[in-house]
Amino acid sequence: MLEGLLIGLQTAFSLQNLLMVIGGCLIGTFIGMLPGLGPMSIIAIMIPVAISMGDPSAALILLAGVYYGAIFGGSTSSILLNAPGVAGTVASSFDGYPMAKQGKAGKALTIAAIASFAGGTIGAILLMIFAPMLSRVALAFHSAEYFALMVVGLSAIAAFAGTGQVAKAMMMTVLGLIMATVGEGALFNLPRFTMGIMDLQSGFGFITLAMAMFALPEALFLVLKPKDIGSGEGEIKDLRITRTEARAIAPVIGRQSIQGFFIGVLPGAGATIASFLGYAVERNIAPKHEQEEFGKGAIKGLAAPETANNAACTGSFVPLLTLGIPGSGTTAILLGALIALNVSPGPRLMVDEPQIFWAVIMSMFIGNLVLLILNLPLIPYIAKVLSVPRNFLIPFILFFTLMGAYIGQNNATELLILVGFGVCATALKFADYPLAPLLIGFILGGLLEDNFSRSMQLYDGMSFIWERPMTLGLLVIAVVLILLPSFRARRARARAAGVADGD
């Protein structure tokens, strides 16, 4: 591990990569603050820039910096405006905004910054410990286990993403997999489902699809229903916190870093679930008199979700880097970017390209530090971005979305495909279909089919399912994950009906 750390330090501390971390964090913070733009949209917009650099370490460091920055920026708008820029920071507004209204905006931003730093840093330490362990286990996996593991990942994403509506999430996952089969596959070299259209020979563009699924619908929603992007609640001053306050939030930060990290590791359960759960757990275990403070400006109520969401972001890198399976929409976009850079994340990544693996981990530490040092004194100035009028902001968001797709493929037709898919994605959003499973399915589609086909060839049929106990076990878990939410919902309904009947 020590050797890896040194390689990572050497790569992460190169001038180019340091600039990438700082730039990524700042860009992420700026854009993450704008209500309506989540980390997925921001990363989707930044991918063409990252890919065109050609250096996978630098690209991943830049995108990871943007990711952290966006989560941090989302907290700022949650606290100052009660308008979370990111779903993962909604819980931060429960106590952050009341604090700002009480004139403690500076203190709230400091707590958010410290909690985010601690969550991200502890998360990165846990990543350093657990990722190599998981990588070693995963090296023993065969294609059959990989196939089963991907099915588990996709089922978990469907189960989590579609809380109460698993069928919709499953439909979206299958649709993503279907879209991945369009074009010439690596395995058969035969064009499939292209309908004779030349442009479809190479399949749908990943960047175009990512932009269409996330950036365009978000921008259209901003147009349809304008959110307040007005200035904050006056001047931000007095960023200091007292020693008593620091002592009060320290155990919260410790607990939520660990809890948030492990929630982030689970496929489908990302920063949003981690932050809500963190908030709920801290409120439940707090003494009675403190419980009543939650929702009215409690510092613990702000520190808990802020720590948990950053730790979860770091945790979501574990399955991505060690198994090559993204656990969330954001890591799915990162996986797509890595594949575009000819890097295959998975257990071999640590062995074959240790500089990428360790540089990313090191850059997480640097990124968190950058966010703490740079942003804290700059927050009052960065928050000025919130006063950019939407009349100027929205055309720029649309322009960068279009540019992302154009630069990615260097083809103007791609822009028309982007608009078409964007309209479809908006309609799906209206009907409450989750979009992240579609993109994850699309990105994993090729890998899933490759592993499935390889297993079929090795075992001359489907016998690998019952001949390999681990494969069978994983597939059983996948089925349980799909069926469990429906079963629990049915039981809850039955219980509610029983109560209503006076049972």
Added chain:
Amino acid sequence: MALDRWIALILLGICVAYGYTAFFTMDAGLAPFMKRNPIWPSTFPKVLSVLGIAASLIILLGLEKSEAKEAEIDYRRLHEYKLGQALTLLALMVAYALCLRPMGFIGSTVVFLVAGSFILGERKWHIMVPVALIATLVVWYLVQEVLGIYMRPLPFFIGG
């Protein structure tokens, strides 16, 4: 019928068409030696079409009971939102896509940014035009010079 079920109906149609291709037409031109393989190009699509049809039927028939959630935007009252602006911006994006090559990057982008702000209700031309022009030139310089991706800056008739 609610929008989600209409969408499920459309998705069912897509899955049926996809499945028909996978089950009945795709393997017609398969080389004889490939037919002895346990896996064909159509194998995975066949599985996907069955899963897709099953999932869309569950939504369409309402087999999965879920609690109604308050949507961010209620599509039934779409006319109450700024629908006109959204549709005009979409049309503007299509126009941008069609004009990008013939009109050149600089001209089409400046027009796109100014028109976008105008559609959203901005009338301060003295801010709109310089902001659009500066942003366009900066982006063009970054893409062309820093990223090394060629983008024709001027219209074709000026030799851009």
